[in-house]
Amino acid sequence: MDHTIRPAVQGDLESITAFTRDTFSWGDYVPERFEEWLADDATQVLVAANADDHPVALAVCTLLSPIEAWLQAARVEPASRRRGLASRLNQDLTTWAKSRGARVARLAIEDWNEGAISQTAALGYRPTCHWVYAKRAVGAASPVPEGNGGQRVATAEKVMQAPSGESGPAYLSWTSGPLAAPARNLFGRDWRWRRLEIDDLEHAGRNGMLFEARAGWAMAIPRADELQVAWMETSEEDAYALTRSLVDLAVDLGVDSIEFMIPKVDWLVGAVRRAGCDIEPLTVYSLPLA
Ligand SMILES: CC(C)(COP(=O)(O)OP(=O)(O)OC[C@H]1O[C@@H](n2cnc3c(N)ncnc32)[C@H](O)[C@@H]1OP(=O)(O)O)[C@@H](O)C(=O)NCCC(=O)NCCS
Incomplete structure (x- = not known):
């Protein structure tokens, strides 16, 4: 099934909460930060929506300085993984950041998270500091x-x-x-x-x-x-x-x-x-x- 990448809207919170509540053993911070990200002019929240326009994935990018972009909150519902959604979201977000003057995109991954490390390595991200x-x-x-x-x-x-x-x-x-x-x-x-x-x-x-x-x-x-x-x-x-x-x-x-x-x-x-x-x-x- 084809997915559409689009900016998130307030009404997406319920769908996003449904697949982010238990991302990690401790839960997830996405639902509680979502509205703050939407309200921030320096932040872009993109979702991948299914044929019914329900988000099944999201990712967030913030301009932390005129040239530095920060990516976070890459989340794909388990049934929609390994279809390239996180990678498409990341690429669209870096295109957005670049169009606003960013010269570098950064993100952080905990060292146990081999899936996210492989996924971002495939996009060209390289370790900068530990x-x-x-x-x-x-x-x-x-x-x-x-x-x-x-x-x-x-x-x-x-x-x-x-x-x-x-x-x-x-x-x-x-x-x-x-x-x-x-x-x-x-x-x-x-x-x-x-x-x-x-x-x-x-x-x-x-x-x-x-x-x-x-x-x-x-x-x-x-x-x-x-x-x-x-x-x-x-x-x-x-x-x-x-x-x-x-x-x-x-x-x-x-x-x-x-x-x-x-x-x-x-x-x-x-x-x-x-x-x-x-x-x-x-x-x-x-x-x-x-
Ligand atoms: C990590 C995550 C965002 C990846 O999303 P995704 O949409 O499945 O990733 P993609 O389909 O774009 O992956 C592209 C490539 O990355 C690599 N990759 C992605 N997930 C992988 C995994 N679990 N193990 C190994 N390689 C992986 C593969 O090379 C993959 O290509 P392939 O499927 O053709 O082999 C998703 O697994 C997720 O939501 N995990 C839970 C939340 C999380 O850990 N987020 C990152 C926090 S920093």
Whole structure:
């Protein structure tokens, strides 16, 4: 059966929810993000619709900067897989992004997801950098104490909110330090990666999301129930101290969990593991839109 690729509309939510509810063992984020994507001028949501005009697949592309496109949420209902739908959606989205000036398209895939890795490799996407998503519960929600055993003992070092004036030193330290190269100068916020600019740190400073300690800097975004650490600048010697003090910050904020998106560098991964996080490796892939 032939499918039509078209922009998603509000009325598609029910069909999309029906085939995305249980995509992964933990469920899926697509139904709850769908309306936000539709309302965003920088985002294009495409569906593949069957002969009855019911969506059986979708994919989403967002322009994260004038030249960087981010693809996500490729989902095909199980009965319609291996018919080229995800690949057609991806190609139409990169055509859309290119027509708006994007020079590179990127996406992230968890390293266990061999189907998605094969599918995007066939389209020409190549691994750019390796990352680790690290997460742990904190405070009352935590099954393990925050410290190294026994009662929680706050670290001697505290992270403090940094003013936007700290963005210069933080950015300079990062660009000349050991973490920018493995990150390929990218940072991952809300599971979307793009190039980190000094303006991002300035913006974080103005909005209370830039933190500093002797052990380094971090961009951390407090949400209702979690603290999301989207960027860190530290050294091998100080990585654990910074990680621990960010866990303490999460406890002080009263959130249920803390999550880190970090480049896959052994000593940094070791630090978040030692601080009690579970980790999930993933890779960011890129396709030049020449
Ligand atoms: C991954 C997914 C989007 C692929 O969609 P799809 O429409 O079946 O993919 P396509 O038909 O365009 O695949 C094109 C090619 O990619 C490769 N491929 C796709 N799925 C594959 C799989 N499960 N295993 C191995 N290779 C695969 C094949 O080379 C395929 O060509 P072929 O069918 O002629 O052999 C779909 O399986 C899906 O919805 N999975 C669950 C959600 C998910 O993991 N999304 C990606 C999150 S990053």
